[in-house]
Amino acid sequence: MPKPNLISRRGLIRAAAATTALLACPAIAKAKPRVVVVGGGAGGATAAKYLRHGDDAVEVTLVEANRVYVTPFTSNLFLGGLKSFETLSFGYEAIAARGVGMVFDSVTAIDRDARQVRTAGGARLAYDRLVLSPGIDFRWDAVPGYSEAAAELMPHAYRGGAQFKLLKSRLDALSDGALIVIIAPPNPYRCPPAPYERASMMAYALKSRGVKNARIVILDAKDHFAMQTLFIDGWERHYTGMIEWQDPTIHGGIKAVDPKAMTVTTDFETHKASLVNVIPPQIAGRLGRDAGLADDSGFCPVYAETMTSRIDPLIQVIGDSAVGGEFPKSGFAANNEAKAAAMILRAELLGERRMPVRFTNHCWSGIAPDDAVKNGARYAPQDGKIVASDPYTSQLDETPQLRAKQAREAAGWYAGMTTDIFG
Ligand SMILES: Cc1cc2nc3c(=O)[nH]c(=O)nc-3n(C[C@H](O)[C@H](O)[C@H](O)COP(=O)(O)OP(=O)(O)OC[C@H]3O[C@@H](n4cnc5c(N)ncnc54)[C@H](O)[C@@H]3O)c2cc1C
Structure with a gap:
């Protein structure tokens, strides 16, 4: 098993070769870099969209097993009868309209040496960079x-x-x-x-x-x-x-x-x-584990500054599959991480300016229809790991008015988040 805290020698050679090819060969330098994103959930769909934000400088392909994504976030309100199943369901039409190539298929393997992903339908998709967001698996x-x-x-x-x-x-x-x-x-x-x-x-x-x-x-x-x-x-x-x-x-x-x-x-x-x-109990989606990207925790270690795998520098792992410090495993965090990963990739592939990576996470929970509580914090990389600061949580003595306001905030967050991902 590769050592989790080190970029492997093989990975470094591959990264160097990829960079040299991009910079040294005029024909390849002019070709658009190809990014394949696997998993069209909170992390992957956001990454694909933001990689294409505003232009078509990067060729982006999003591979997702299902044509419709049902948000796990807010699914508890569906159980409570406060939301319909249809309002939790999102298609990929708007993402495709941005020029993201959609492939609805299951990825069966990642060939890291050949820089290809293979699908159940028999496709082989070549990549210069790979973004993985397959969510969780269970023990x-x-x-x-x-x-x-x-x-x-x-x-x-x-x-x-x-x-x-x-x-x-x-x-x-x-x-x-x-x-x-x-x-x-x-x-x-x-x-x-x-x-x-x-x-x-x-x-x-x-x-x-x-x-x-x-x-x-x-x-x-x-x-x-x-x-x-x-x-x-x-x-x-x-x-x-x-x-x-x-x-x-x-x-x-x-x-x-x-x-x-x-x-x-x-x-x-x-x-x-x-x-x-x-x-x-949960672990990273099978794909990352099968590709040797996970460590003994069952999750895929990443450098917090870039979301790059600590095992393969050509792969970023985002969302629930990643581990890199005090990351919360949430849709809010996956969306933040995806935008950071897209910015970093565009900076590396196109020479764009990059900003320091910063995250926030807020999590609302409904106890009853007009009684929601919340917690959250800010997150920033420190010595390669994500570290939380300014944590807050709801208080026991909050008024019914404040709790009802927080329930409305949660609904507003959901509308904004799903538009940001799928709109
Ligand atoms: C009950 C519940 C309530 C929650 N509430 C909240 C909340 O209030 N706020 C919040 O922020 N978060 C909440 N979450 C957490 C949130 O849903 C997850 O953290 C988030 O979805 C993680 O995003 P992801 O991209 O890592 O994985 P996912 O969103 O699960 O997306 C993974 C995608 O990858 C696809 N995929 C997997 N393997 C393959 C493969 N081999 N080939 C092709 N496609 C593949 C899957 O089909 C899926 O679409 C909740 C979760 C649950 C279960």
Whole structure:
């Protein structure tokens, strides 16, 4: 396995050869540099769009497995019945209209020596630079009894639109006395407050349908979670007695799930549930790992100043697959990282001016329709790693007016973010 903190000798030779070819050969120097972007989600779609921003100096191809992207962000509001599935769904027409070449296919391999990506449909796409944003994969075997096939019975609903629909249809079918078990993952994982916003929105959906005596038990791998006091306070106010959170000292560890029997066994007891939402531990999308771009953490290490892989200088990894310090794994961050990566690439390939890389991240979570909390921070590279500063979080004593304003802010953020990515 290549050493994560070093650019490999082979990579340096390739980078030097690519740069020499671009600069020394007049015929190639005039050709447009070819950038292939893999993954058309929050990170990849933004990168493709911003690489083509304003001109056609770079030939950009975006390879995405699906024709429609369903945003994981705000999918919890869909569970709560506050948004329709259609409003979470986006196509690539506007990105294609900017001159990005769209290839709807699954990338099966990256040939780093040949500088090509291969697709399931048999295409080989050559690149001068590659931007990877394939999102997350799961450690399927980390929860005994769980598997990719079991996700049809116990949905994770953490990736891909069909899973969000499946979880909602199961939620909508519940009746009086239902027990939901949510298995919450260890760090790091995408959107730290999302499992707890999900519990809130599930409780809201059940309460607003008049389902009686329903309970939600969260079995957590962590001993604390993002905005914990705010969520627990909100659960007591809106859904008294409905949501119970257990840390590992209470449940003692998940021993097994049985998707057919719909049971979850912990060290302490066996829950016979009406619905189980397993959110497994997470790692980088398979593509980056198979290409040898990941380290022992399961994620792909990058230099924070450029989002360039620490293993291959011709590849930038952005979004949830990347690790490079205190990056949050969020759509907001993926969008920021993508713009930085596009700016850096244009600077390197076209000699454009580059600005220092700076990120922000704000994350809103709905506890009830007019009760949203938020946290966030600024981020900047320091000694090759992203470091957070000026963190803030909502306070317990906020007025109902402020909470309602934050819920409107979240809706405004979503509209702005999706326009920035797909508009
Ligand atoms: C329930 C939930 C709530 C969330 N709420 C928020 C929030 O409020 N705010 C926020 O900022 N973030 C939120 N997030 C996190 C956010 O969705 C992710 O951090 C973000 O989508 C990461 O972007 P990405 O580009 O890394 O991956 P993704 O957006 O997942 O995109 C990856 C894309 O790559 C494609 N792909 C993968 N492999 C291949 C392949 N081999 N070939 C071709 N295409 C491929 C996939 O089809 C997908 O379209 C939430 C997530 C969840 C699950």
